[in-house]
Amino acid sequence: MILCTGESLIDMVPQDGAFRPLPGGAVYNTAIALGRLGARVxxxxxxxxxxxxxxxxxPLAEAGxxxxxxxxxxxxxxxxMVTLENGDARYFFYDEGSAGRRFAPSDIPALPAEVQAIFAGGISLVPDxxxxxxxxxxxxxxxxxPVMLDPNIRPFFIADAEAYRARLERLIPQAAIVKLSGDDLDWLYPDTAPAEAARRILAQGAKLVLLTGGAAGATGYWSGAKVTAPAVRTEVADTIGAGDTFNAGVLASLQAQGILSHEGLAALTPGYLQAALTLGAQAAAITVSRPGANPPWSHEMPK
Known part of the structure; x- marks a missing residue:
């Protein structure tokens, strides 16, 4: 079982002069996508x-x-609270003292034996x-x-950039898989070529670094030659949840191939990696083709 730990929240989305409450949160979206793809999560x-x-x-129950x-x-x-200014979304968080914000070590139970990997990231890494x-x-x-880490950096949410950089500098060496978008790279490794940033992360102990670039597709850096999967061409409704779904596709593929363990990732091959990147890209393409974070079910995926 892949255990996802990180934020869930309600997005209050403008609609007809009012607000419509929709479930959301980066890590929550990944958990939903994993369940819909048939992964054990x-x-x-x-x-x-x-x-x-x-x-x-x-939605968690519906996705299994x-x-x-x-x-x-x-x-x-x-x-x-989501507001639109000239078509751009701005967010205002009502978070102080909330259920998630007060997550404490005492809330963590003993992990069941079937937990085989951890996925974490999103804005849940930022505040204390x-x-x-x-x-x-x-x-x-x-x-x-093995831990997969996706910081999914949102600069507007980070009050103390120095403290957050220090947290990520501690966390990245503990992750077996690190996924970064172009925006993440710009914030974490300014003026650094993507391949060089990936090399630095691998040198810290990661087995796999995934760099995504929207229409440019995704590239996996590991101990062998880099592997690239092109983005799947589709008509884009919006990009909400695209990265979250990509993460789920990669993890679901690694789990299905039986290599989602420290030993399995150490034995990664180009074929395993290509399959994981491809599933991630295919799943993300379906998500962006429809409004909101609405990841695909397994029966909607290409055969």
Whole structure:
């Protein structure tokens, strides 16, 4: 089972002069996408007992995601108010004291034996106490379980850039797989060529570095020659959830190929990597072809 730990929230999206509440959050989206693709997946994040918490749980259950590890709390669900200015989305977070923000080490149960890997990232890594809790969770388990890390950097959400850079400098060497978008690279490694940034991360211990570039496709850097998968051409509705779905496709493929372990990733081959990148690109293409973070089900994937 792949255990996803990181934010879930409600996006309040403008619609007809009001706001429509939609479940969201980068790590939550990846968990949903993994479940829809047929992967064995669990989710760990505090879920409120308020009505929005129940709204978050329903898609997890429908996708077959195991949410039994999620602690329930009376704290309120995080809200992200979305406003549009000249077509560009801006976000205002109602997060202080929320269910997720107060995620604490005491909320983490003993992990079941079937957990084989951890996926973490998103804005849940930024503020404390939740960021420190996720960091501690990775520190405690990365030696036994491979970790995939996607920081999914949102500069507007980062109040203390120096502290967040320091956190990522501690976390990246503990990750077996690191995925970065072009925007992530610009923030983390300014004035550095993507291949050089990937080389630096591999030198810190990662087995695989995934760099995505939207229409430019995705490239995997590892101990062998780089492997590239082109983006799948499609009519784009929006790009919400594209990266989250790509992550799910890669992890689902590695799990299905039986190499989602430290030993398996050490024996990675070009064929295994090509299959993972291809599934990630195919799944992301379906997500961008329809509005919102709506990842594909396994029966919608190319055969």
């Amino acid at each position: 669990g989710y760990l994040w505090p879920v409120s007992r308020d009505p929005f918490g129940e709204q978050l749980l329903r 995601v195991d949410a039994a590890l999620c602690p329930r709390t009376d704290r309120l669900t995080t809200l992200a 106490p939740c960021g420190a809790t996720v960091e501690g969770f990775i520190r405690d388990h990365h030696a036994r379980l």
